[in-house]
Amino acid sequence: MRPLKLKLEAMGIKVLGWETRQVTGWGEAGTVLHPAVRWALHQEGDVIIDAGYGTAGAGTLHLLEGAGTASDLRVLAVINTARPATATVEDIIVHVRSLGRVDGLLNNTHLGEETTVDLIQAGARKVTAAARELNLPVVATAVMFELASFIGERDICGNPVRAIKRYMPMAFW
């Protein structure tokens, strides 16, 4: 997020985290948790926390003050069925059960620039089947902006569609 912080702030989104220039000289990875991130759950308004990367992703939630007790906190497991580890209904169920607290699933099935409507819908079916087994709601299916009109307001399983504009490719370097 660091490279995009200023861009998002210009759009009116407050980004809790370091700017790249602030961590220069901190050493190999500069990983000191920003105080605002640690107390994010005590912020006013909606707070979106992107927790994840690598195999320990969801475990980092424990770093937030109040993660275990915040009544408004909803933990969504974002599932991309184009990743082999979550490619089948059974794999999704095992994965979600390994995360600890999960309040809902979000279908984020995609192949980057190669994403197709069929792929997204196939992902919706798998995620919805897994959610049924897990007794969890499917909060939405995320669809890149360019394809959202081809799917409509709901995916093939009736889950709400959220059209997303991708900014992360700008953060490559």
Next chain:
Amino acid sequence: MATRPVTGEQRAFMTGNEVVAWAALAAGADIMYGYPITPQNEIMHYWTRMAPKYERGFLQTEDEISAGFATVGGVLAGKRAFTATAGPGNVLMQEAMAMAEMMRLPTVVVVTQRGGPSTATVIYSQQELNLTCFGGNGEGLRIVYSPSSHDELFLYTIKAFNSAWKYRFPTFVLGDGYQSKMREPVTIFDPEARGITMEPCHPMVGLPGLPGEERDPAHLRNTYNLEDELYEVLMTAIKEYEAIAPQVVEWDTYAVDDAELLIIAHGVVSRAARAAVVSLRERGFKAGYFRPVTLKPFLAETLRPLAARARNLLVVESAYGQLKRQVQAGLYGLETPVTGYLRPGMGITPEEIVEFVHAKELI
């Protein structure tokens, strides 16, 4: 019995480190010996997460020296073994890889280049070419693949195991931190689905039968008493290495037939180089692109006729001349000028390359 990790071919979306872990699984790797260092940690993380399901092993050692030697031990025991490292870890592994070179052991190491020298950055570079190709106190009898995409990372991780066990030279997959961390679509496949048969692995120690009576002694050595002995062993290995080179070398070219400027790059930088060539061609400039996929053996003889036809060569790399020196050494005697766009530890964009080409009037 454990199921196969990949069946047929599947299109997937994941980071380069995940790709390596899946490729090693698909290749039937038995065990990974690992020690954490950024940016390769997720190779270990994904391997250890998936290994139990497919009955594979893992051992975290106390450091990279140990990881390298444990990999040597693993292959001696007949295991399709590998390790992964970067930067200072790559430096530490050189003693073990020199042993592998001396003893002709089929080790596989995935290197995810980070900034150097020393700890430098955890991020990215192409500064480990020298180390990976020539590290250790030997002659650099190694096979080094430099993939430029996740598809290639998957393919060449599988090939690395086969090249190592077929030719018995330590084999490396030279990736980098950008490829490790970025996500892109990739086709993962069961090698059999592409007609790739994995080379069988055989133990070199603990063999049945009485040595000298029922079989020849294994007589594994990394040390010799006299100069003559060492010379004989080395020259045999060198001759074998030179003989297999035509079978091992791989490269890629684009628009080289009439190229007046030949841009040479490897790994992820070659993407920018190719895009720069496309951009130049669209504007009527006769640029071409050459990418060595194998850095060792280096394919000087393949490059030479292409370089001879060009008016200028431009080597583009995220290092200060490590590829350029290879090119110049391999093309010694050729009069085509060689220029370098050298950016140690920095990513390189197509736009920068095009700007440099024009600024230096290379075309």
